[in-house]
Amino acid sequence: xxxxxxxxxxxxxxxxxFQEASQAVLNFxxxxxxxxxxxxxxxxxxxxxxxxxxxxxxxxxxKGKGYQALFLQGGASLEFLMVAYNLLEKKAAYxxxxxxxxxxxxxxxxxxxxxxxxxxxxxxxxxxPKGYKIPKDADYFHCTxxxxxxxxxxxxxPATSVPLVCDMSSDIFSRQMDFSKFDxxxxxxxxxxxxxxxxxxxxxxxxxxxxxxxxxxxxDYKQHIEKESMxxxxxxYPVYVSLLTLRxxxxxxxxxxxxxxxxxxxxxxxxEIDINPLFKGFTANEDRSIMNATFNLKNESLxxxxxxxWKEAGIIGLNGxxxxxGYRASMYNALPLESVQVLVDVMGDLERKA
Amino acid sequence: xxxxxxxxxxxxxxxxxFQEASQAVLNFxxxxxxxxxxxxxxxxxxxxxxxxxxxxxxxxxxKGKGYQALFLQGGASLEFLMVAYNLLEKKAAYxxxxxxxxxxxxxxxxxxxxxxxxxxxxxxxxxxPKGYKIPKDADYFHCTxxxxxxxxxxxxxPATSVPLVCDMSSDIFSRQMDFSKFDxxxxxxxxxxxxxxxxxxxxxxxxxxxxxxxxxxxxDYKQHIEKESMxxxxxxYPVYVSLLTLRxxxxxxxxxxxxxxxxxxxxxxxxEIDINPLFKGFTANEDRSIMNATFNLKNESLxxxxxxxWKEAGIIGLNGxxxxxGYRASMYNALPLESVQVLVDVMGDLERKA
Numbered sequence: 001x002x003x004x005x006x007x008x009x010x011x012x013x014x015x016x017x018f019q020e021a022s023q024a025v026l027n028f029x030x031x032x033x034x035x036x037x038x039x040x041x042x043x044x045x046x047x048x049x050x051x052x053x054x055x056x057x058x059x060x061x062x063k064g065k066g067y068q069a070l071f072l073q074g075g076a077s078l079e080f081l082m083v084a085y086n087l088l089e090k091k092a093a094y095x096x097x098x099x100x101x102x103x104x105x106x107x108x109x110x111x112x113x114x115x116x117x118x119x120x121x122x123x124x125x126x127x128x129p130k131g132y133k134i135p136k137d138a139d140y141f142h143c144t145x146x147x148x149x150x151x152x153x154x155x156x157x158p159a160t161s162v163p164l165v166c167d168m169s170s171d172i173f174s175r176q177m178d179f180s181k182f183d184x185x186x187x188x189x190x191x192x193x194x195x196x197x198x199x200x201x202x203x204x205x206x207x208x209x210x211x212x213x214x215x216x217x218x219x220d221y222k223q224h225i226e227k228e229s230m231x232x233x234x235x236x237y238p239v240y241v242s243l244l245t246l247r248x249x250x251x252x253x254x255x256x257x258x259x260x261x262x263x264x265x266x267x268x269x270x271x272e273i274d275i276n277p278l279f280k281g282f283t284a285n286e287d288r289s290i291m292n293a294t295f296n297l298k299n300e301s302l303x304x305x306x307x308x309x310w311k312e313a314g315i316i317g318l319n320g321x322x323x324x325x326g327y328r329a330s331m332y333n334a335l336p337l338e339s340v341q342v343l344v345d346v347m348g349d350l351e352r353k354a
Numbered sequence: 355x356x357x358x359x360x361x362x363x364x365x366x367x368x369x370x371x372f373q374e375a376s377q378a379v380l381n382f383x384x385x386x387x388x389x390x391x392x393x394x395x396x397x398x399x400x401x402x403x404x405x406x407x408x409x410x411x412x413x414x415x416x417k418g419k420g421y422q423a424l425f426l427q428g429g430a431s432l433e434f435l436m437v438a439y440n441l442l443e444k445k446a447a448y449x450x451x452x453x454x455x456x457x458x459x460x461x462x463x464x465x466x467x468x469x470x471x472x473x474x475x476x477x478x479x480x481x482x483p484k485g486y487k488i489p490k491d492a493d494y495f496h497c498t499x500x501x502x503x504x505x506x507x508x509x510x511x512p513a514t515s516v517p518l519v520c521d522m523s524s525d526i527f528s529r530q531m532d533f534s535k536f537d538x539x540x541x542x543x544x545x546x547x548x549x550x551x552x553x554x555x556x557x558x559x560x561x562x563x564x565x566x567x568x569x570x571x572x573x574d575y576k577q578h579i580e581k582e583s584m585x586x587x588x589x590x591y592p593v594y595v596s597l598l599t600l601r602x603x604x605x606x607x608x609x610x611x612x613x614x615x616x617x618x619x620x621x622x623x624x625x626e627i628d629i630n631p632l633f634k635g636f637t638a639n640e641d642r643s644i645m646n647a648t649f650n651l652k653n654e655s656l657x658x659x660x661x662x663x664w665k666e667a668g669i670i671g672l673n674g675x676x677x678x679x680g681y682r683a684s685m686y687n688a689l690p691l692e693s694v695q696v697l698v699d700v701m702g703d704l705e706r707k708a
Contacts, residue, residue: 003386007393018379018388025376032357034372036549039361073427077586081570107570195390197551197589216435216461232431235551237591
């Protein structure tokens, strides 16, 4: 039976990507060798890395605009640390929109003063704070564009004179934006970009080199840029599968095209949540994520029945994060509209039966 | 034509592993899902991580002896930093046997005094220093068991009262040793253990918690141990393929059996280097690595002829590292004896023809 994978990440990737990725494990580019056994210094892999870096910038509309793309290891969690190590001299401003922002704040506090300009902790992070002020003397402002756990998403970003740093792990490549407003963007691959094991970092060169501390080599963006993202052995296969996914995205028509599909999926999903009397959404309407829709049953006694129904429909990964409960439908780029339709149909069936 | 992969890493893995690893990208454990799209919190992957951690300890003979196994990201290069961050309070002792040891020393110097107890830099690292003294007040002693670039290998390890830390990236799981002599062992996966993208760290719990500095979460071994190697999203596929490779090793008869094969390959290789008048070995005989044999043509004018011959025989990855030149035959666990025979035959052919 066909599976409908609503997992929050690692998550569904395009079926074509799985086919090509599987083949490359046996025979990469007709070399007679597996992608897993080739040297990372071989021309074949250097080409993969180069194309992945260029294509990332191209898809974000950042080519030739003073940005570098890196494929590092350690996930967003290591970036929480690297951002502060590389940029925080005295004070940084952070927006607290949930678990991931909170972790980023905690790491930054090891390196300097952290001004949390606003937080939505008062309502278990079910909205995005607005109207806050960013101090002009901050070394940078850090925010999280989409919160996977709570299902909120920043629709607008503050105008600020300080460098803008954004954790886009769960919505990069999903919607059009003027990415040149950002000075540093990072994203763990395992949502819209590829499998777990690599992290995309997009940096405007000119924000680096301004802190006085000595930065360990592996945490130093400058070192990674200088070595063209090959300071040490990169995560070869995750980078390769990310490239396949980025190529797929380009073939779909890029971010503009995928955004249209993502919006269709989100409209279908949220309409059902709002219309169906058995369910209620978790987040403030204006801050709803088009990637992760969080919702609850109004009547918990229907839980067993509903869970049985969606599982029978081939749906997986629908349980909410333990800190929120309820349900979470993650609708990343590769999730087909059809899968959302299957879920919405199950929700409708429950209404008729209950 | 069959390829004989002598690459220094990433490198050859068992063919059975490639088959199973390729299948799992399409359909993991008959789940109807790709290994690349399942949640790292799913039971299926938690089981993979658990088995990989246990099997590592089992193969090294360290089960139930107070050790923890972690599968982290960032390669040995990040461990250079993490070792110092977690263990270096005042002074650490390091043995400098080449490029990797040198890098480890450089990172440690950011955190305290580094006493380089001996170095073989005077002879371009073509031997392993002996007879050095390790200061009793050092927080730990750090060494590199095998040097991939120069082809040297430590055959004995010093008896010392301070914690023994070893970078075993290029020879872990290749030879029997009393691994319980070590307090911390780390190894990038991409030689004997799996594809690039994960790093095995084996730690004796009781050496942690002795430094006064605050350790960032992602660099803190204690955090990773507490979260059972799932502090953040691990490198799912590299960990899975490492597990397949460890299972293969166990099925071969474990380290004892593979060591026999590795010694056979090394004897065959070094015999040819010593007997064939056209070649000379790069390293001191008593320090020769059974993993990486480095050698040169005595007469450089034969280079083009030799290069053509081995390439025609299906051999790849034989060029030496740029800092040494010449040739390097990396003979990791998964390289069959047959491949070494093919190389030795080509060297013999050259002798007859030249």
